[in-house]
Amino acid sequence: MEKITVKVEGMSCDHCRMNVENALKSLDGILQVKVSLEKNKADITYDPSKVTLDKMKSAVDDAGYKIVE
Numbered sequence: 551m552e553k554i555t556v557k558v559e560g561m562s563c564d565h566c567r568m569n570v571e572n573a574l575k576s577l578d579g580i581l582q583v584k585v586s587l588e589k590n591k592a593d594i595t596y597d598p599s600k601v602t603l604d605k606m607k608s609a610v611d612d613a614g615y616k617i618v619e
């Protein structure tokens with residue numbers, strides 16, 4: 551179990567926040583996601599044996615946003 555905080559670019563409203571949250575939650579191995587629109591950050595709790603940061607990045611990318619470290 552790992553916990554990371556990443557910066558997310560491209561969010562402008564609550565709908566964006568939900569999109570990012572859902573994109574991350576749809577991945578296997580993601581246990582908890584908390585996205586802050588104000589801080590442009592996402593707190594992610596995940597199982598590193600199932601999911602990698604690269605996978606999270608591409609899921610968020612596909613949703614139209616960007617994870618920057």
Ligand SMILES: [Cu+2]
Pocket residue numbers: 561562563564565566567
């Ligand atoms: Cu939006």
